[in-house]
Amino acid sequence: MSIEAKSIHRETFVINLGPQHPATHGVLRIKLTMDGEYIDDAEPIIGYGHRMHEKMGENRTYAKFLPNTARMDYVAALFNSFGYVGAVERLAGITVPERAEYIRVITAELNRVASHLLWAGAFLIDLGGFTPLLYTFDDREQILDLLESVTGARLTFCYYRFGGVCNDIDDEFVAGTRQFITRLRSRMPMYHALITKNIIFRKRCEGIGPITADVCRRYGGTGPVLRGAGVAYDVRKAEPYSAYPQFDFNVPVYPESDCMARYLVRMDEIVESLRIIEQALDKLPAGPVMAEKVPRFLKPPKGECYFNVESARGSFGVRAISDGTDKAYRMKLRSPCFSNLSLFQECSRGMLLADALALLGSLDLVIPDIDR
């Protein structure tokens, strides 16, 4: 007796991923429509980390909103502060002393290295390898010690002020940073041996999760996601700000557009960031770290401006509108992860669920930054 298949019966089912799931890095929820192990549709549902930052930007004074910026993208807190103080300085016409700009670049780049290290560890956990996290956190702790010695915080740094930074760096910090640069450089081959050359890692990443340059453009994807798609767009080069034009650094680009390309971009960015920090330490000018005559209660003149910085995750922008009072009329915060996640639905179609999680991890998402 034989059984004949009259027609191929195709059945999809809906499953829920998150908001509590280790691979969603916090509180992201994805509504998956699955066809067996393959994804028919993956709709991210966000808002589980919404914390009213834009509302608070309007009902607090400019200075009081500063700590908030560190709590959006807390893994790379200094970039959000950078964007915010940059926007307000542009509105109020404050010029920052050169030494302060250098210190900003040094601390921000240290933060970028810390953020990428954390990402590398967390991404590997997504792929099923726990060990690298212990190594990357070891190096990250060194950075946190350095940053703590000048900012006073381990994670949510509130270090930049309108017109400069609140604390000058000392010789101990400079010596410690140089020592750290040497240390991390000597450990990069170890990371490549441990992670990059690992066959399981390569199988999970190479050719997986393609995000093309065109998809990035249509969705507004930036940062390592875009550079991993072969587009050399970096705000530090495209719209130079702060002291960045004075440093020589490359923008790592990989045209493969897969998870591996995004991983390699970040690993190369660590090396480039170390180069920037080293140059900044070599050329560190003397002088004050705060602009003179910045009023305690800042009241920028009526106006509007946009300021964006290259955060560890992409282009972070602030559109600030002032009505001449001590509180902003509108404080729009453009988060890079927001756009980077919005392309997930299109890119994950037809992928295996396990591969889609690799893709999700490679986007380097910080959910409260998306939800703001």
Add this chain to the structure above:
Amino acid sequence: MTLAELSTQLQALQGSTVTATDHSKQGVNLDVTITSNMIPEVARLMGEAKFALEAITGVDWLAEQQIEIVYDFTCYATGVRVAARTRVSRETPEVASISAVHPGANWHERESHDFFGITFTGHPGLIPLLLPEDADFHPLRKDYGT
């Protein structure tokens, strides 16, 4: 396409005012003010010029009883930044969706709908994004909570 060509094309649109702004002061290279019915045209032009949509910002001008919508575009190849702005009435804020040209606008528009209650006509699914599913309030309106 050069900045001048783009400026001319945007200028040619009906009811548009194009201002070349100082990037070091404003953060944008071109500032376009346009009537709300021409927004899809602007989006199409920017799409053809290979610009990416970076953000959509709503602003509630309570005194003028208007809501302003600012579209931030950026070009990855040249680093040029263009802001297109339009104003709609506060009572019935309505503007056409541009998510067909820039799929990234889908979420930005849902966010603006959450915060300001702007209706984007032709949007595939204008449901709350950041606020809970049943949210019926628009917290970033200036008269919210008073």
Add this chain to the structure above:
Amino acid sequence: MDEQTQVPPGLIHFSVLDEVLDLARANSLWPMTFGLACCAIEMMATGAARFDMARFGCEVFRPSPRQCDLMIVCGTINKKMAPAVATLYDQMPEPKWVIAMGNCAISGGPFVFPGQYAVVEGADKLFPVDVYIPGCPPRPEALIEGILELEKKLTGKRRWPVAPPQLRETP
């Protein structure tokens, strides 16, 4: 809680056995891998090499609430997330404990202002909390201290010495 749902106290007490059980529970807390916001990064740091939570028998992070007995609420609970957090608590088997890590989990932290529309002002609005750890975010040492405090609550005595705070001299 009405009378019907209340669990009656045990008729027979096995005092020595209870003490042994408490000691065992205190030394094998299984926390849930559950991050809400910034504090989750410090929780990860506490679990990593430098601070090494495993020294205190509290490192078996489980992604499923069914396998956990400790919930570390690390971060802001907002109104959209609150039902999910409450469900997670309900899904954990008894006995279970909750640590509210950071100011947001204690009271809503910096996100509370008149007319706020999104944040639940404290995890204890949703379920009972055993230990509160203040900080924004608390340092890993603070989280470890919170866990030791929870162990003390479980066993009735503290088995680890109290380190006096080392204050850095300020100029």
